[in-house]
Amino acid sequence: MSRTTKYRKTARRTKANPSRGRPPAKSRSFLKEPGEFYGIFLFFLALLATVSLFSERAGVLGKWIDEGLTISFGRGAYFVPVLLLVWALSFFAHTRRYNFNSLISGLALAFISLLALAGIIGAEPGTIFEQSQMVARGGYVGAALAYLLIKTVGEIGGSLFLVVLLLIAFLICTRMSLKEVGQKVTQKSVPRIKETLKAGIKGLKKEETRELGPLIKETYSGIGLTVTDAVPKLPAVERVTEQRITIRKPREEETREEQKIEEQLEMPLPRYLDDEGYILPPLSIVKRSKTISPQLSVQNVQESMAILQTVFQDFRVEARVTEVTRGPTVTLFELQLAPGVKVQRILNLMDDLCVALASPDIRILTPIPGRSAVGIEVPNKIRGIVTLGDIFNSPDDQRNRPLLELPLGKHLSGQAVYINVAEMPHVLIAGATGSGKSSCLNSLITSLLFKAGPSQVKLILIDPKMVELSVFKGIPHLLTEVIVDPKKASAALKWAVREMEERFKLLAKTGFKSLDPFNQAIVEGIIDQESFEEPLEPLPYILVIIDELSDLMMISSAEVEDSICRLSQMARAVGLHLIIATQRPSVNVITGLIKANIPSRIAFEVTSITDSRVILDMAGAEKLVGRGDMLFLATGSSKPIRVQGAFVTQNEIEMVVNYIKKQVEPRYRQEIYAENSDDSGKSPFEDELLDRAIETVIMAGHASASLLQRRFRIGYARAGRLIDMMEDRGIVSAYEGSKPRTVLITMEEWKRMQERSREG
Structure with missing residues (x-):
């Protein structure tokens, strides 16, 4: 048989039995339907996700799935099992009447759009990634998409974009065009709308007679919220302080308040006269702060509890x-601790509480002052602002207080905290940069200007930073211009010491122990004026306010420290008071003598526990959160209280200053700097070593106190005094930090100066 015939027979057999050489029918059906296994697997995932979300019996894996879905999708996690179930059914259903692929694509697009929409509505870029916000909204996915849309097209543009995506998802799911949707909606809705309008017109008169009183009362009255009612799942909570939170005022009312302030500035004001013709600024200049949403406040407390x-x-x-x-x-x-529970166990949980509450600035009070309980202070995620307008709510109440009783801020309970500078009698303020020291000084000075006239209180403002207190330049309360030169500041402190001594002599001569009875006696005419060369007048209080002590201590620490110590020890009785602020609370700046004589202290946020102990002699200031958050340690108190400082804007300060400057011109005391001029007028032969010291520095080519100390074996104070005398006479250059002073004359010039002095 030939090879061709063999091949033909094989082809006929193959054509007659086509199943030969192929797999059986069962095996062929299995290869065509592998999607059923995918469907079963997805169905299992849908059931597992459902059990994990709605039950606690899914084990460790279920707990992970629950946490993962909740963090990723927020409230949308409950729709994930539905999507998985629809996807699983698509592998089992085989029909040409409906395309499951378009249904799944449309549902997925709608799901993502809803997550982003939940994250974008009412969100702020600063708080959008907070875990509590994400869990309550659209999770990480929704927060990320919302943040991207807010940054690119804004909240409104992003919302419109997501609505368009939802419409597209609807069209994909239904496989319909907009034209078809419009036609169907029109055919079914128009007849129903006509019937609804007819029924509404007939019942319009009945609706008008309905009582609206309770509805109006419920809508516009304040919302009273009790935290106990908001946390029903915590049976351990016995009672929670009720907070009365009012609805934020509409923009129209705020505009009316601004117009009211302008009208009060133009109209004749109530006459609170202390100087002839002087009128105190109106308290309406400072504005109240805006209230926080009650829902957000209660939610913050609820989560922390x-x-x-x-x-x-x-x-x-x-x-x-x-x-x-x-x-x-x-x-x-x-x-409230159970019997037998040590307080130390709460203190040992400090780090765990910080991690759980996502805040490193938690303070534990053991115990709360005056109460048999342990306190935990947790920073608010949404902070409120305290302004002078919040405290100055009653003009009569404020101006009837003692003259030097000034508002400091608000306590945790919402009560205003005042400090009486006359009783303190001096204040030391310290804190890191940006913590609120200068704002506190501005608030205290502004509060004083609202209450006192130029004849009642005088100010000496020392501002080495040149920018913090310059806004008060030109007010009539100043004894001198705002001092920015450290040497002039030292001279002003020396003048304050001399003024204190003169006042003590006057009180001793008239037989009074303090300033207030002396002034009262002058007003009532009790003191015999004939025994004095000039008629006596009431003496004003004098407040010396230093914004940065460290700069003064770097230039002339010995003189500044001596003046501050003398004033803080004795000046209270004669009406001189110190308010000192520094941003470097180290032992080189706040020395032991200064601390011992200034018991009243205010600590703002500091960088370390060491700085806190320098200010308060205890820890705590390192846990503050800045922006006016302070610890106030009053005289005679063993524990500080936490206060949120009152804030006053730059615009409000300028309004107060301009209001005052238009009435009275400042009268500066030129004798304040007489200390320096007196020194410069001294004879060059007043110190027996001066001539030899001048010759020594000329021969050395430079001048320094250490050079004179070594050469003449004298102390630092005398050597420094000789250098200052040389500077006043133009022999050596001015102080240049750590560099030695330059000698400005030669030996021949010095000889000629001596000859002219002998001839004169």
Whole structure:
């Protein structure tokens, strides 16, 4: 048989039995339907996700799935099982009447759009990635998309874009065009709308007679919220301080308030006269702060309480929150410990509480002053602002207080905190840069200008930084211009010491022990004026305010420290008071003598616990959160209180200053700097070593106190005094930091100066 015939027979057999050489029918069906296994797997994932979200019996894997879905998709996590179920059914359903691929694509697009829409509505870029906000909205996915849209097209543009995506998703799911949708909606809706309008017109008169009083009252009255009602899941909470939170005023009312302020500035004001013709500024210049949304405040407290209870349960500490006090900056949670529980166990949880509450600035009070309870201060995620307008709510109440009783800020309880400078009698303020020291000084000075006239209080403002207190330049309360030169500041402090001594002599001569009875006696005419060469007048209080002590201590630490110590020891009785601020609370600046004589201290946020101990002699200031958050340690108090400082804007300060400057011109005391001029007028032969010292520095080619100390074996004070005398006479250059002074004359010129002095 030939090879061709063999091939033909094989082809006929193959054509007659086509199944030969192929796999059986069952195996061929299995290869065509592998999607059923995918469908079963997706169906299992949908069930597992459902059990994980709605039950706690899914084990460790279920807990991970629950946390992962909740963090990723927020409230949208409950729709993930639905999407998985639809996807699984698409592998089992085989029909040409509907395309499951378009349904799945449309649902996925709608799901992502809804997540982003939930994250973008009412969100702020600064808080959009907070875990509590993401879980309550659209999770990380929604927050990321919302943040991208807000940064690119804004909140409104992003919302419109997401609405368009939802419309596209609807069209993909339904596989319909907009024209078809419009036609169907028109055919079904128009008849129903006509019937609804007819029924509404008939019942219009009945609707008009309905009572609207309760509705109006419910809508526009203040919202009273009790934190206890907002946290029903915490049985350990016994009671929580009620907070009355009012609805924020509409923009129209704010505009009316601004117009009211302008009208008060133009109209004749009430006459609070202390000087002839002088009128105090109106308190309406300072504005109130805006209120915080009640829902956000309660939500913040609710979340923190739940976290505290969880931490206590995890570490098996029997403690419960019994009271909550929400302040402008922090919230105080009062804890009641079970019998036998040591307070140290709460202190040992400090780091764990910081991690759980996502804040490193938590303070634990053991105990709360005056109460048998432990307190935990937690910073608010949404902070409030305290302004002078919030405290100056009653003009009569403010101006009836003592003259030097000034508002400092607000306590956690919302009560205003005042400091009486006359009783303190001096204040030391310290804190890091940007913590609120200068704002505190501005607030205190502005408050004083609202209450006191130029004849009642005089100010000496020392501002080495040149920019913080310059806004008060030109007010009639100043004894001298705002001092920016450290040497002039030292001279002003020396003048204050001399003024203190003169006042003591006057009080001793008239038989009074303090300034207030002396002034009262002059007003009532009790003192015999004939025994004095000039008629006596009431003496004003004098406040010396230093914005940066460290700069003064670097230039002339010995003289500044001596003046401050003398004033702080004795000046209270004669009406001289110090308010000193520094941003470098080190022992080189705040020396032991200064601390011992200034017991009243205000500590703002500092960088280390060491700085806190320098100011307060205890820890705590390193846990403050800045922006006016302070610890105030009053005279005679063992524990400081936490206060949110009152804030006054630059515009408000300028309005007060301009109002005052238009009435009275300042009268500066030129004798304040007489200390320097007196020194410069002294005879060059007043110190027996001066001639030899001048010859020594001329021969050496430079001048320094250490050179004179070594050469003549004298102390630093005398050597420095000789250098100053040379500078006043133009023999050596001025102070240049660590560099030695340059000699400005030669030996021949010095000989000629001596000859002219002998001839004269």
